Amino acid sequence: MGFYLSKSRTVMHNLKPKLGSLGVMFHQSSGIASFSHHQESQSGLIKNLGAGSCNRPTLFTIWRSEHFKAEKQLDCKQNSGGPQVLNFPGGNVKFTSELDFLPEGLEERVHCYRILDENGQLTSSNFVQISDELAVRMYTYMAMLQTMDTIFYEAQRQGRISFYVTAIGEEAINIASAAALQLDDPVFPQYRESGVLLWRGFTLQEFANQCFGNKNDNCKGRQMPAHYGSVKHNYFTVASTVATQVPHAVGAAYSLKMDRINACSITYFGDGGTSTGDFHAALNFAAVMEAPVIFFCRNNGWAISTPVGDQFRSDGIVVRGQAYGVHSIRVDGNDALAIYSAVRAARQMAITEQRPVLIEALTYRGGHHTTSDDSTRYRSAEEIEWWRVAQCPVSRFRKWLEKEGWWNSDAETELRASLRKQVLRAIQVAEQVEKPPVADIFTDVYDAPPSNLHEQETTLLETIEKHPKEYPPNFSC
Amino acid sequence: MAAIVQGIGSTAAPCASSNKFLLSSLGSSLLEKKRNFFVVRSDGKCYTGLNQQQRRAQNVVTNAVATKEEKASAAVGSKPGHELLLFEALREGLEEEMDRDPCVCVMGEDVGHYGGSYKVTKGLAEKYGDLRVLDTPIAENSFTGMGIGAAMTGLRPIVEGMNMGFLLLAFNQISNNCGMLHYTSGGQFKIPIVIRGPGGVGRQLGAEHSQRLESYFQSIPGIQMVACSTAYNAKGLMKAAIRSDNPVILFEHVLLYNLKERIPDEEYVLNLEEAEMVRPGEHVTILTYSRMRYHVMQAAKTLVNNGYDPEVIDIRSLKPFDLYTIGNSVKKTHRVLIVEECMRTGGIGASLTAAINENFHDHLDAPIVCLSSQDVPTPYAGTLEEWTLVQPAQIVSAVEQLCL
Numbered sequence: 001m002g003f004y005l006s007k008s009r010t011v012m013h014n015l016k017p018k019l020g021s022l023g024v025m026f027h028q029s030s031g032i033a034s035f036s037h038h039q040e041s042q043s044g045l046i047k048n049l050g051a052g053s054c055n056r057p058t059l060f061t062i063w064r065s066e067h068f069k070a071e072k073q074l075d076c077k078q079n080s081g082g083p084q085v086l087n088f089p090g091g092n093v094k095f096t097s098e099l100d101f102l103p104e105g106l107e108e109r110v111h112c113y114r115i116l117d118e119n120g121q122l123t124s125s126n127f128v129q130i131s132d133e134l135a136v137r138m139y140t141y142m143a144m145l146q147t148m149d150t151i152f153y154e155a156q157r158q159g160r161i162s163f164y165v166t167a168i169g170e171e172a173i174n175i176a177s178a179a180a181l182q183l184d185d186p187v188f189p190q191y192r193e194s195g196v197l198l199w200r201g202f203t204l205q206e207f208a209n210q211c212f213g214n215k216n217d218n219c220k221g222r223q224m225p226a227h228y229g230s231v232k233h234n235y236f237t238v239a240s241t242v243a244t245q246v247p248h249a250v251g252a253a254y255s256l257k258m259d260r261i262n263a264c265s266i267t268y269f270g271d272g273g274t275s276t277g278d279f280h281a282a283l284n285f286a287a288v289m290e291a292p293v294i295f296f297c298r299n300n301g302w303a304i305s306t307p308v309g310d311q312f313r314s315d316g317i318v319v320r321g322q323a324y325g326v327h328s329i330r331v332d333g334n335d336a337l338a339i340y341s342a343v344r345a346a347r348q349m350a351i352t353e354q355r356p357v358l359i360e361a362l363t364y365r366g367g368h369h370t371t372s373d374d375s376t377r378y379r380s381a382e383e384i385e386w387w388r389v390a391q392c393p394v395s396r397f398r399k400w401l402e403k404e405g406w407w408n409s410d411a412e413t414e415l416r417a418s419l420r421k422q423v424l425r426a427i428q429v430a431e432q433v434e435k436p437p438v439a440d441i442f443t444d445v446y447d448a449p450p451s452n453l454h455e456q457e458t459t460l461l462e463t464i465e466k467h468p469k470e471y472p473p474n475f476s477c
Numbered sequence: 478m479a480a481i482v483q484g485i486g487s488t489a490a491p492c493a494s495s496n497k498f499l500l501s502s503l504g505s506s507l508l509e510k511k512r513n514f515f516v517v518r519s520d521g522k523c524y525t526g527l528n529q530q531q532r533r534a535q536n537v538v539t540n541a542v543a544t545k546e547e548k549a550s551a552a553v554g555s556k557p558g559h560e561l562l563l564f565e566a567l568r569e570g571l572e573e574e575m576d577r578d579p580c581v582c583v584m585g586e587d588v589g590h591y592g593g594s595y596k597v598t599k600g601l602a603e604k605y606g607d608l609r610v611l612d613t614p615i616a617e618n619s620f621t622g623m624g625i626g627a628a629m630t631g632l633r634p635i636v637e638g639m640n641m642g643f644l645l646l647a648f649n650q651i652s653n654n655c656g657m658l659h660y661t662s663g664g665q666f667k668i669p670i671v672i673r674g675p676g677g678v679g680r681q682l683g684a685e686h687s688q689r690l691e692s693y694f695q696s697i698p699g700i701q702m703v704a705c706s707t708a709y710n711a712k713g714l715m716k717a718a719i720r721s722d723n724p725v726i727l728f729e730h731v732l733l734y735n736l737k738e739r740i741p742d743e744e745y746v747l748n749l750e751e752a753e754m755v756r757p758g759e760h761v762t763i764l765t766y767s768r769m770r771y772h773v774m775q776a777a778k779t780l781v782n783n784g785y786d787p788e789v790i791d792i793r794s795l796k797p798f799d800l801y802t803i804g805n806s807v808k809k810t811h812r813v814l815i816v817e818e819c820m821r822t823g824g825i826g827a828s829l830t831a832a833i834n835e836n837f838h839d840h841l842d843a844p845i846v847c848l849s850s851q852d853v854p855t856p857y858a859g860t861l862e863e864w865t866l867v868q869p870a871q872i873v874s875a876v877e878q879l880c881l
């Protein structure tokens with residue numbers, strides 16, 4: 001009863017679907033954004049494979065068992081005269097007698113899409129308009145993220161939680177990208193994207209519970225603070241490993257493609273994460289498989305103490321997209337409007353055209369890498385100060401809101417006070433809740449605990465009973 | 478975790494049923510179907526198997542597999558069955574599961590139109606399309622990661638490592654994500670992935686392609702490991718692994734793919750955690766798995782001629798061990814010989830020795846003997862390679878020593 005699925009977005013004439021009922025053929029449609037598409041590769045994809053004609057340039061086919069009819073044509077040249085052309089998988093390649101090496105980069109860096117300048121002033125109208133309601137909501141959540149980060153960071157310094165990761169300076173990335181997505185879009189975060197989860201409805205109390213690892217934590221006290229996950233919010237649990245979530249997102253996109261669901265997956269990672277093997281292969285895969293996934297790179301200048309100059313020598317991350325055959329764009333990571341528009345456009349492209357999209361957001365890591373780091377040891381306080389004040393995405397957005405007449409200083413004071421109170425309350429409550437029971441050490445390793453884990457649990461309980469003073473008190477069983 | 482027999486009239490449920498999130502946005506093309514199957518326990522009790530809690534509360538089921546002495550026909554039904562090779566049995570199991578559940582998909586290098594390096598997926602891409610039987614670029618860590626992502630969002634992928642040794646590249650994903658995410662997410666995300674591939678020492682494939690990954694993976698919490706050795710158990714374990722909600726690593730052996738056997742026509746699924754009684758006996762318990770089973774059985778012929786009565790158990794489940802079956806055997810024979818292909822250090826035999834010593838020490842009349850390969854990379858030269866593997870003659874001597 002299995003049904004037939006094809007990965008290519010083009011019509012495949014050469015395949016003979018045995019079960020015609022659910023043959024998947026995606027139709028091309030253009031994205032709404034004004035990116036420069038590679039016109040040849042899109043329009044010219046496989047029309048007829050059986051041709052065998054020397055004159056017809058045969059482009060690369062997905063269905064490989066048929067495509068090396070092209071090998072007959074490798075030696076053929078165009079009859080029309082003019083420069084010699086090699087008919088190679090992927091498209092015709094012109095020959096040249098110039099011994100020219102491609103430079104390591106373009107003369108000018110790839111331009112950065114931006115709408116709001118540092119003063120919150122619109123520089124263009126080429127963006128997706130948002131309603132006052134949405135704008136105020138976005139601002140509220142950016143402020144909420146800021147407040148949550150500040151106070152949780154303080155809590156860690158006070159010794160109330162052991163660890164925390166702030167997203168200071170990246171509030172626009174967090175909130176604006178989340179606002180541009182739908183709840184159906186699975187999110188595969190690195191660890192600096194708690195704002196996405198916040199936007200989706202994870203409450204401050206739930207955040208606090210996870211950080212305290214208490215009984216109400218939906219991860220049952222199993223992970224470090226800030227390693228959130230919520231199936232309800234389609235936000236996949238953070239793992240400490242770098243960039244392992246990038247291939248996961250491709251797998252999720254594959255799943256969406258198989259089920260033909262009107263959604264795309266999105267994954268976030270930093271500049272450092274792009275050096276990993278997983279990043280490379282995931283982009284490559286997504287391109288080959290034509291998977292609906294958004295790769296969102298938060299290029300914040302630092303990977304712990306490694307500046308981007310020591311991380312790579314390319315012009316950031318955006319140029320890498322082209323190497324894999326992926327549409328890419330560079331945006332101002334501190335401009336909420338630009339991010340919102342870019343993610344909206346990317347989502348549309350990913351879903352309707354069934355293709356991956358790479359977004360590089362240029363921003364700055366305003367805080368330390370985590371609470372285990374002191375970034376003043378490797379970067380100047382002036383640099384941090386400049387980015388945090390002059391480029392602050394939250395204040396920039398607020399300035400725009402105020403210019404539009406949707407916000408004012410009274411609303412600001414009220415909001416900040418309310419948020420502060422809510423966060424403090426969440427922490428106070430979470431602190432009082434007891435920790436998860438011993439049994440939670442052994443559940444969820446498998447779907448049901450096997451006998452060896454039962455044995456180990458019994459042994460542990462016996463040990464605790466025999467030596468109650470060696471173990472934390474109030475260990476509920 | 479008893480054997481599951483598909484009831485009549487049952488049909489597959491849509492992929493998204495496991496992920497309530499996607500259910501709401503399902504297109505009308507995927508119909509909602511009821512899943513109806515019966516769980517048959519070896520003690521004869523029978524109940525409809527949807528209540529997982531109920532199933533879990535019961536003890537490990539023993540010997541759901543028929544324990545006939547002839548390994549050739551383990552057919553349960555009265556029909557004669559059909560003959561095929563082990564790799565075909567794997568494919569049959571795979572195909573049946575793909576027919577039954579549209580969420581099942583395959584990914585790996587050359588699995589698509591090429592049909593797989595060992596032909597396990599031959600013909601599947603033509604039948605199911607090149608998306609459902611997906612050819613991947615050469616990036617094991619990443620396509621395993623992809624499989625994990627797909628599994629977390631409702632699919633049931635089978636990731637093929639062209640050779641088990643290549644999965645060393647996927648260790649990060651297997652250990653840190655596959656094994657852990659169900660736990661660290663508080664049970665919110667499950668990873669019903671099957672990772673399979675051929676391993677073990679082949680015929681002069683060189684050191685890198687002759688690895689026994691079960692030793693490295695056995696420590697990873699959260700995964701299950703099984704090793705097949707006959708066409709019958711290959712198909713049954715493949716099906717069980719696909720249906721399991723846990724990540725399962727299925728170890729096949731390069732040299733066993735062309736084993737011919739007659740298997741039942743009717744559908745059957747084996748228990749992932751159960752060992753297989755190959756030959757009941759009285760004098761000594763020989764524990765083995767995968768290819769070494771055949772070396773053991775060959776040695777058993779000699780031993781029987783010399784008047785010994787070995788009990789041979791193919792442990793099949795490498796993680797967790799079926800200590801119930803093994804324990805019963807030890808209590809009967811009081812002597813244990815483990816024969817494995819792993820290296821001496823840190824192999825399955827080492828863990829099994831520890832487990833038996835811990836649990837059944839009082840029942841042992843002699844120290845456990847473990848025959849393994851030496852701690853050397855597998856050499857290429859045929860003679861050298863043969864000498865690194867446990868041979869039947871060694872097994873015979875070991876039994877004779879043990880039974881003195």
